[in-house]
Amino acid sequence: MGTDGLATGLAILSTVLVVAPLVAIFVYLIYKGASSLSLGFFTQVPKPEGEPGGGMANAIVGSAVLLGLASLIGVPIGISGGIFLAEFGRGTKLANAVRFTADVLNGVPSIVMGIAVYSLIVYRQKHFSALSGGVALGIMMIPTVTRTTEEMLLMVPHSVREAALALGVPNWRSVLSITVKTASPGIITGCMLAFARVAGETAPLIFTALGNSNWSANLNEPIAALPLQIYTYAISPYDDLHRLAWAGALVLIALIVAAVSLVRFVTSRGVLKGAS
Amino acid sequence: MIAHVPETRAPQPALPTEPSSAGTPPAAEASAAEIAGIRGYLLSRGNSAVADRGFHWLMVLCALSIFGIVVLIATELVERSQLSWSKFGLGFFFSTFTDPDTKLPMYWDPVNGHFSALPFIFGTLVSSFLALALAVPLAIGLAVFLTEMCPRWLRTPLAFITELLAAIPSVIYGLWAVFVLVPLLREHVNPALTKTLGWTGFFGDDNPTGLGFVAAGVILAIMILPIISSLTREVMNAVPGSQREAVLALGATRWEMIRMGVLRNARIGIVGAVILGLGRALGETMAVTMVIGNTPQITRSLLASGSSMASVIANEYAEASGDLHLSALTEIGLALFIVTIIVNALARLLVWAVTRGAPAQVH
Numbered sequence: 001m002g003t004d005g006l007a008t009g010l011a012i013l014s015t016v017l018v019v020a021p022l023v024a025i026f027v028y029l030i031y032k033g034a035s036s037l038s039l040g041f042f043t044q045v046p047k048p049e050g051e052p053g054g055g056m057a058n059a060i061v062g063s064a065v066l067l068g069l070a071s072l073i074g075v076p077i078g079i080s081g082g083i084f085l086a087e088f089g090r091g092t093k094l095a096n097a098v099r100f101t102a103d104v105l106n107g108v109p110s111i112v113m114g115i116a117v118y119s120l121i122v123y124r125q126k127h128f129s130a131l132s133g134g135v136a137l138g139i140m141m142i143p144t145v146t147r148t149t150e151e152m153l154l155m156v157p158h159s160v161r162e163a164a165l166a167l168g169v170p171n172w173r174s175v176l177s178i179t180v181k182t183a184s185p186g187i188i189t190g191c192m193l194a195f196a197r198v199a200g201e202t203a204p205l206i207f208t209a210l211g212n213s214n215w216s217a218n219l220n221e222p223i224a225a226l227p228l229q230i231y232t233y234a235i236s237p238y239d240d241l242h243r244l245a246w247a248g249a250l251v252l253i254a255l256i257v258a259a260v261s262l263v264r265f266v267t268s269r270g271v272l273k274g275a276s
Numbered sequence: 277m278i279a280h281v282p283e284t285r286a287p288q289p290a291l292p293t294e295p296s297s298a299g300t301p302p303a304a305e306a307s308a309a310e311i312a313g314i315r316g317y318l319l320s321r322g323n324s325a326v327a328d329r330g331f332h333w334l335m336v337l338c339a340l341s342i343f344g345i346v347v348l349i350a351t352e353l354v355e356r357s358q359l360s361w362s363k364f365g366l367g368f369f370f371s372t373f374t375d376p377d378t379k380l381p382m383y384w385d386p387v388n389g390h391f392s393a394l395p396f397i398f399g400t401l402v403s404s405f406l407a408l409a410l411a412v413p414l415a416i417g418l419a420v421f422l423t424e425m426c427p428r429w430l431r432t433p434l435a436f437i438t439e440l441l442a443a444i445p446s447v448i449y450g451l452w453a454v455f456v457l458v459p460l461l462r463e464h465v466n467p468a469l470t471k472t473l474g475w476t477g478f479f480g481d482d483n484p485t486g487l488g489f490v491a492a493g494v495i496l497a498i499m500i501l502p503i504i505s506s507l508t509r510e511v512m513n514a515v516p517g518s519q520r521e522a523v524l525a526l527g528a529t530r531w532e533m534i535r536m537g538v539l540r541n542a543r544i545g546i547v548g549a550v551i552l553g554l555g556r557a558l559g560e561t562m563a564v565t566m567v568i569g570n571t572p573q574i575t576r577s578l579l580a581s582g583s584s585m586a587s588v589i590a591n592e593y594a595e596a597s598g599d600l601h602l603s604a605l606t607e608i609g610l611a612l613f614i615v616t617i618i619v620n621a622l623a624r625l626l627v628w629a630v631t632r633g634a635p636a637q638v639h
Contacts (some may be wrong), residue, residue: 007531009426015434016418018505021498022441025452032455066598080338088332089339100624101346107552107620108613109559111586112349115593115609119352128594139345144340170324172331200445203561203586209592227447234451235566242455249448260443264436 007140026089026253033250036243041251046213052240053236056230056248058215062130062224063199066209069134070198074141075191079180081142082149082187087175099150102143114204122208130216130223133209137198144197148190152183189263196259200252203226288584311361346617353610359603360391368545368607369393382603384588386597391604393611395572399489399582403564406493406578411501416539418501418510424534435509442502450566453495458567461494462486466579480577487569488581495563504553507627511545512538514631548626555619559612560585585612 040055047054081098087211089095113136121132156179164174180187202225205211210222217223226248233245360368372381373390422434449578462485469490470481515538523537539546568580570591583591583609596602 004529004531011417011421014414015421018418077338077341080335082340084335101342103624104620107555108616111561111589112609112613116349116352119356171328201446231447249451256443
């Protein structure tokens with residue numbers, strides 16, 4: 001009984017030790033962030049260093065632009081890749097290789113992605129741009145979207161595909177309007193998950209989107225982004241900027257927690273409404 | 277199917293209303309015309325062979341783009357690091373220089389064009405292994421608790437909480453570490469470490485900032501916990517229930533059952549999960565950059581500030597002082613890319629070896 005009780009105690013202890021930092025992070029975020037949030041945060045651009053006030057309106061818009069661009073690149077290519085894995089390549093060597101590479105690519109540090117895109121776009125264009133930031137984030141979305149799309153499509157029962165094909169529907173229509181449509185709640189949540197992941201990415205933006213303290217939605221110019229702004233403010237020496245960083249972090253985490261909770265809610269409700 | 281494609285373009289008899297108006301044809305001939313008519317109709321309305329093949333190849337192309345991305349990253353990094361490679365060769369990864377003024381060893385001098393990746397490799401390894409040492413026991417403990425001991429009602433919220441830990445962006449961990457963790461370490465933990473373990477030389481007290489390897493290791497440990505724990509859980513779930521029952525039937529206690537029936541069977545997968553966590557730790561950038569102190573030095577003390585491969589790139593890339601500096605930073609990035617590819621591939625293979633037969637799960 002001795003070792004058994006000891007092991008149980010250790011397992012419970014480690015659980016507590018894991019949960020503690022999360023609670024600490026959230027308590028601090030809410031405590032520090034909420035006291036610094038104001039209307040100005042959402043409507044004003046940053047003031048010059050050292051001056052109180054100012055907000056992150058430009059960074060919020062910038063993040064929206066970057067994420068929109070990233071989704072335009074990552075979502076269609078990712079979903080198509082997932083369709084290949086689940087519908088055409090099942091069991092083939094090519095599909096296994098693609099799946100494996102996607103998993104490995106998922107583990108490549110985002111800063112490496114940033115260097116590659118810097119070298120591909122910024123170095124050749126000779127200036128930082130929103131476009132390069134969006135491309136970096138978009139590329140990072142592809143493996144995640146591909147793998148979740150595949151997993152969702154594999155849950156669609158074979159009888160649904162067979163029924164569509166027996167009606168004489170061409171295969172591509174069957175895939176798009178029957179299989180993908182059946183799995184669409186799951187695929188959408190997969191895309192949200194990838195979206196939430198790149199929404200907080202900072203490392204690939206440092207030397208692609210660069211950041212901008214003014215309004216800009218021009219794809220050819222440096223653009224501000226919420227995580228980038230949090231980083232710059234956190235390492236600055238001014239208390240006002242630290243407060244803004246906490247407020248920005250609270251907004252960012254609220255966005256991400258909302259996305260993750262939605263994913264959790266949809267998947268726990270049964271991913272495939274019509275097919276179980 | 278494909279052989280029929282040209283036929284769809286050829287004029288086909290209309291649907292079988294024709295034969296009845298054409299007088300009195302023999303019955304056999306009429307049915308042949310009917311069949312041809314139906315076939316022609318079916319083929320003409322879909323013409324799906326071309327569309328199907330087009331669709332198929334489009335999907336293949338998108339799937340192949342994943343290989344394309346890997347090739348693209350590799351070629352861009354190799355091309356951009358040529359300059360540094362041709363100047364320093366393999367010595368880039370382990371050479372040191374001597375400062376002409378202070379006679380101290382130095383590694384990274386953008387002003388005079390001396391570059392060596394050694395202190396950054398040291399920093400990455402030290403912070404990552406420190407993180408593993410802290411995170412692995414906790415992650416396995418959590419996984420054991422969640423799969424084997426936890427009451428059902430607590431399982432879902434706890435799993436959700438660990439999922440949330442994985443979703444918090446690196447920069448927010450960094451922010452929290454800068455304002456909460458580092459002051460805590462500076463005021464309480466580091467002095468205690470120096471007092472009790474200072475004699476080993478690993479916990480010297482010459483760094484008053486609190487920024488350094490220990491701070492980086494602790495925040496990295498918190499960050500890689502969820503991935504190790506969720507994969508360990510997946511691997512443990514893949515162990516068949518009959519194994520547990522068999523061990524229990526022999527009179528084992530619960531802990532003996534977990535140790536002999538579950539952990540032993542899952543050990544390859546758990547090693548895979550740990551290696552995957554290592555891969556994350558090696559490449560983690562923002563949080564480490566914010567707390568490691570960013571000093572390119574090799575010291576014995578873990579409380580000293582240092583610098584990692586990812587952090588030096590994050591700090592200096594945008595303001596690199598010249599082509600050689602940029603090239604040296606890119607070469608560090610290339611090394612990071614190759615190492616993380618190998619580490620991740622190895623980890624995936626180990627995890628797959630255990631969970632291959634188990635149903636797919638969404639993380």
